[in-house]
Amino acid sequence: MKDEIKLTHTSALVLKVVSGGCNYGFDIMERTGLQSGTVYPILRRLEESGLILARWEPQAAQQLQRPQRRYYKLTRAGERTLVKAALRYPLLQNLTAGEEKR
């Protein structure tokens, strides 16, 4: 059932960026150019759909005297959905190609 989830182009873009290694909300904003008010609700929806997983970074981060951050990573269902989304949105690959090369 999860594989049948149809993503909007923006959601697919966020999912693609997460799969590319951007795990934090602000990083995703920076990479996609989307506003925080757009990125975070998308992340909530993707998490609710089981396409990404949210976790708190290890406690060791606190030793660096900064607040803990929450990171997101793709689930297997997310990976399958991303493959289908790439077929549906061919430009998606081009939009993130530069980032992947980098």
Next chain:
Amino acid sequence: VNRRAIEPYLVARCLIRAAAWIVPSRSRADWQREWMGELHYAQRTLWEEGRELAPGSRLVGFALGAFQDAAWYRTHTWSGEHFKWTVARGTESASFCLFAIGIILALITVTSGFLPRTRAALLRLPYTDPDRIATVAQGDATLAVRSGIRDEWVRWWRTDSHLIEGAATYFWSEKTVDRRGTQVATVSPDFFQLLGARTEEKRRFASNSFENCGDCVVLSNDFWRKAYDGKTPASIVMDGTRFRVIAVLNKEFWFLTRRIGVWAIGREPQRENRGRDPASARRHRRAGSRGAGIDCAGERRQPLVEPDRYFFTEHTGSRSVLVLRARAYPRHRNDSASRSREFRAMECARISPCAVFLLQDRIAARRCAAGRFGIYASAFDHDVGRY
């Protein structure tokens, strides 16, 4: 960190804290923690790396997105949706409606059972035809400034009025009855008959019930049960004087307050004014009649002369007010205009400039323009709430 970096950061923090109130409480801590973590990182990235021309605006813009995220949380959380769905389905069911009606009825029953005022508002007053009962007092609408009615008016209402079926007087005070303090009302002999009160044996009071009865009292049902355990004493001692008990009132009966335990039968108003002085009586007569050449409207505008010098020498008793029962009008005269005209004419001739008049099927209230010594009258069921 310079001040230009700190201010946007603080603003952004405030915005995130404000947005956090939108998020459901059970998710709020985690939500805020994530946003604060990202804000800290964003601030460091934007300022330290110097990638932005206006990093402050970017930071505040970032924080403003928290409101959209919080709104999403509020409207899309499963528990919220589930709760709304459960409530919506529940309210549509017949059992829920029956349950709600039951709760409302139970509340009404409980409050009407325990609160005398609520009960008084819901239940019909225990008098015969209570819509035709009115209380009249000289003074203002509040009990504190009410005082007695002039004897002449009482006599006039009893003998000459075409509108008033009967007039009874009462007043009450605190007294000691068989070593127990209680409120004692002193009423005129026609008081119970006028109200249609019944005794414990469901017997009505007649016009001759209190003949030759200067030392008679009637007990209220509540006082009878509490003080005498439901056994009727032959006599009671009230403030050192012995009185005969001739009846116990039905348990439904009450008047103005339920705290009255004993009802003493008083004398007629005119006989109570032993200290009436001839001078005030002369003034009284002068104020009660219309002078030559003064029409009704003119007299209505004329203020009472020295009202405070004679009003209180001729009242029916301290804190006393009058009970009036309006006479039912013949059908062919059942229009308020003719009633009003007739009554105003009588009123102007007899008790000017005050007015107690009948409108439609109720005794309506009208305060006369005689300074603070006006007559106040109202249908009884509306008047109850003020006591």
